[in-house]
């Protein structure tokens with residue numbers, strides 16, 4: 527990689543660090559010199575994330591971000607152990623899918639409890655700690671490309687991610703006065719799935735991936751890179767933004783070729799094909 531980040535002396539909290547994108551963000555931040563408090567409700571996965579990492583640079587807390595106690599335990603641990611907090615990455619989320627007609631209210635509430643309330647609680651606790659220290663800070667939230675599409679089965683997850691985009695804009699406006707910048711990363715399809723894929727998922731992805739502009743899923747590392755950018759000095763004038771990290775999926779479909787034939791006779795007068803007929 528031809529971009530080098532240096533977060534020496536800075537302290538970060540990363541939620542949802544037991545696997546997937548969160549685990550990679552922890553690895554990348556530690557590689558870049560940050561001290562990281564990795565957190566998740568999954569103790570086993572979290573232990574696997576931090577195993578083998580330098581003990582003086584990474585710590586872990588098992589906590590549920592959906593509860594006020596969990597959120598304050600996470601931020602409290604960062605401050606107690608490392609004395610400061612510079613970056614808070616709200617990566618944890620849940621994404622069960624069901625049709626609107628099948629959806630159960632308990633599932634709906636749990637998804638919103640994690641994805642919305644959890645993001646709010648951790649952001650609030652982190653912002654309070656950052657304001658108390660007076661050094662500003664960076665907060666990164668997470669959405670998803672599906673928040674902008676009417677994807678079947680995603681009513682709860684997609685709308686919960688859209689809510690985070692809205693939350694991010696408000697947080698950015700309210701916290702700018704303290705030098706705290708808040709931005710949202712919105713990934714498209716990222717390759718974090720267990721292998722081998724369940725047959726139905728493999729079949730759906732086999733159909734979807736060739737239609738994506740870059741015709742591939744993203745890697746967790748490609749999302750982590752954007753998080754590190756948002757945490758860096760290079761993003762000093764960026765707040766309230768939602769950044770799509772989706773290989774162009776949100777803007778169009780795969781194109782292969784070099785020209786787009788246009789033989790629409792109505793535009794002959796524009797393209798120069800017109801010889802007779804309508805006045806120009």
Ligand SMILES: NC(=O)c1ccc[n+]([C@@H]2O[C@H](COP(=O)([O-])OP(=O)(O)OC[C@H]3O[C@@H](n4cnc5c(N)ncnc54)[C@H](O)[C@@H]3O)[C@@H](O)[C@H]2O)c1
Pocket residue numbers: 541542543544545546547548565566567568571589590591592616617618619620621640644668669670671687712713714715716717718
């Ligand atoms: N993977 C993708 O294709 C994709 C696409 C779009 C958006 N995203 C977003 O990227 C982020 C990371 O996605 P991922 O695929 O790595 O997720 P993942 O499901 O692999 O990991 C999420 C982590 O969050 C943890 N978590 C869930 N609820 C929690 C809670 N209440 N308290 C603490 N931890 C909790 C889980 O235990 C898990 O370790 C999410 O915010 C997701 O919405 C992912």
